[in-house]
Amino acid sequence: MFLPTTSQELQQLGWDRLDVILVSGDAYIDSPFIGIAVIGRVLExxxxxxxxxAxxxxHSDDIRxxxxxxxxxxxxGGCVDSMxxxxxxxxxxxxxxxxxxGGLNTRRPDRAVLAYxxxxxxHFKQTCPLVLGGIEASLRRIAHYDCWANTVRRSILFDAKADYLLYGMAERSVVELASCLRDGQDPRRIRGLCYISKERPADYLELPAYSEVxxxxxxxxxxxxxxxxLFYENNDALTAQGLAQLHSDRWLIQNPPQPPLTQEELDRVHSLPYQxxxxxxxxxxxxxxALETxxxxxxxxxxxxxxxNFCAIAVHxxxxxxxxxxxxxxxxxxxLTKHPAFKGRIHDVGxxxxxxxxIECRKKLTKGCCPxxxxxxxxxxxxxxxxxGEQxxxxxxxxxxxxVKQAVVSSGIRYDLILADRKNGLSYLRQVVRHHVSGQMKVAPEHCQPHVLACMGKPGADSLLRFRELFTRLTKEEGLPQFLTYYIxxxxxxxxxxxxxxxxxxxxKELKVLPKQVQIFTPTPSTWSTVMYWTGENPFTGQPCSVEKDARRRERQKEVLTGAGQEGGQ
Incomplete structure (x- = not known):
């Protein structure tokens, strides 16, 4: 069964009232890939x-x-920031x-979290608490640069006039919050939670105030x-301090993050009855x-x-x-093999x-990320x-x-990790080439110029060329007409x-192809690259960093590789 979405479904369940209602900018797909579905199933x-x-x-009373x-x-806001x-x-x-x-972009409002x-x-003047979550809220939980307004905005918690914000992967914190509210307890010490307060906890680290940034x-x-x-350095559960940021006369309070789920907890999340x-x-x-994928x-x-540096996964x-x-x-x-629509192909393993x-650093698991x-x-x-070896x-x-006729690895692969694995790297790549590539393998060099790659936090082009040579040799040995797709x-x-x-x-000269998977950099909240875009300086060197902000000139950079035409998706 799906989680209920209509009053008729509530009647069928014999429920007169729900404990929690989740509102999303996406259609309701009941899948472990969809955050709102996961949170709903975990609470259930x-x-x-x-x-x-959903x-x-x-413009109606649909929310009722x-x-x-x-x-x-x-x-x-959904699986993607609404902007x-x-x-x-x-x-x-x-x-x-x-x-x-239907695929038409007619249902998701701009700044969906605020709109909802x-x-x-x-519609509900004196209602129970409003709790923000998902990637749109998570990445906007402190003062942040917003490229669409070209300004630094307040924490979304203030703009939404909400009560709490759960950041990151919130399975554990959302159950703790629901339990506290059910039992009449104060939830403000839950890890992974943000709230607004008149006072700053004495042991919390103070960020520069909104008025300063x-x-x-x-x-x-x-x-x-x-x-x-300071925000980025306090994002690891083993080492993070609580954070506080003054907005006018009130404080945004960010409790330290929740520890990652254990393997057993993550297994349980994926064993829930998704449809x-x-x-x-x-x-x-x-x-x-999205369902097809x-x-x-x-x-x-x-x-x-x-x-x-351009990716927010490390923060979320x-x-x-x-x-x-x-x-x-x-x-x-x-x-999956028992699903009536399954045709034998697992579309991604990753x-x-x-x-x-x-593959993970054992030191990090006990001491936290290196500062x-x-x-x-x-x-x-x-x-x-x-x-x-485990893969x-x-x-x-x-x-x-x-x-299972084929299990495809279509998520991005870090080729520098393969090259660094002297024990099983070659065997892994050979097996992927032989069994787990559907015509093309996706890699993301992003660029080739050393100073640009340094700004991105990406490895040098020499490792890409070594990997390309290895991939080409293995595909020839296997007799398979496969190729690499480069993201730029x-x-x-x-x-x-x-x-x-x-x-x-x-x-x-080197790749023998002009990449077509080219996207223009979008300065989304809570990334180092967005810091560079807004400040015009490289935060790691303190040196000026050239930033192209003119829309037409940004498009021309893309057109160097793709030629004139419409911009593709992100």
Missing amino acids: AAGFRVGII QPDL RLGEPRLFWGIS VANHTASGKRRKQDDYTP ANLIRA AGAERARRMAFTRMFR LDLHPSHKQQGQVR IRFALITHRGCYGEC QGRTVTCRSRQSILAEARR GPTANMYG DRRCLFPDICKNMVVDH LRLLEELRSLPG IAAHPGCAQADMLALKDFAR
Whole structure:
């Protein structure tokens, strides 16, 4: 059964009132890939009555369809920040939405979290707490630069006039919050939770105030950098302090993060009764494209220690990789084979970076992330023992399951990890090439110029060329017509038109192809690259960093590789 979305479904369950109502900017797909579905299922498993209102109509009383919850409203913009979902990097309105029935981008409002919070307040004047969650809220939980307004905005908790915000992967904290509210207890000490207070806890670290970081003057931009550095450095559960940031006469309070789920807890999350389908109430409006990608795919782990400067995964999912057990993944794969629509192909086996499964620094697991260096940049840390053996065993067992014709690794692969694994790297790549590539393998060099790659936090082009040579040799030995697909970012801080021309020359001479998967850098909240974009300085060197902000010139950088035309998706 799906979680209820209509009053008729509540009547069928014999429920007169829900404990929690979750509101989302996406259509309701019941899948472990969909955050609102996961939170709903986790709360359900903990004994709470949960309903979902997906993409509510802002111009009617649609938000009233399930009544008023007893404990709290949970508000999410969806799987993608609504501003990214609705606008290209050049500011054009997107016509398509992969999470909306029928595919037309007509159902998700800009700043969806704020829109839904206002909608609830309009229809329920004195209601139970409003709780923000999901990636849009998580990445906007402190003062943040917003490129669409070209200004530093307050914490979204203030703008939404909400009661609490749960950041990161909030399975544990949302159950703790629901339990506290049910039992009449104060939830303000829950890890992974933000709230507003008149006072700052004495042992919490004070960030530069909103008034200090809001503004384009250099002093304010440098204060913004200091703020973000403190925020980023206190994002690890083992080492983080609580944070406080003054907004006018009130404090944003961010409690330390929740520890990552244990393997057993993550296994339980993926064993919940997801329907792997779009809720029937949506189907008359058309199919949802995202379902095609995720329905028969497997999440093997969460978290990423790649820490690319343009990526927010390190802030949202964390820098520690937590892996599911092989038994859990295989059990889910067996369930997929019994689905009536399954045709024998698992569309993806992976996570934020596919080949981080089974590879993590033991020192980090006990002492937390290192304050003075990264796991993979500028070089792979000597404490990171890279061994793809566990992934080899998992893939071998998956492809031997009855009913599985192919299990594709379509998530991005870190080729520097493969090259660093002298024990199993070659064997892993050979097995992926032989069994787990569907014509093309995705890699993300992003650029070739050293100074641009340094701004991105990406490895040098020499490792890409070594990997390309290895991949080409193995595909020839296997007799398979397969190729590499290269993902590129144009107009990233540090990148000028001349750098894109150099990349074009590099691609022609070395890669023998002009990459077509090119996107223009979007300065989304809570990334180091966005800090560079806003401040015009590299926060790691203190040196000026060239930033292209003119929309037409940003498009021209992309067109160096793709030629004139419409900008693609993010």
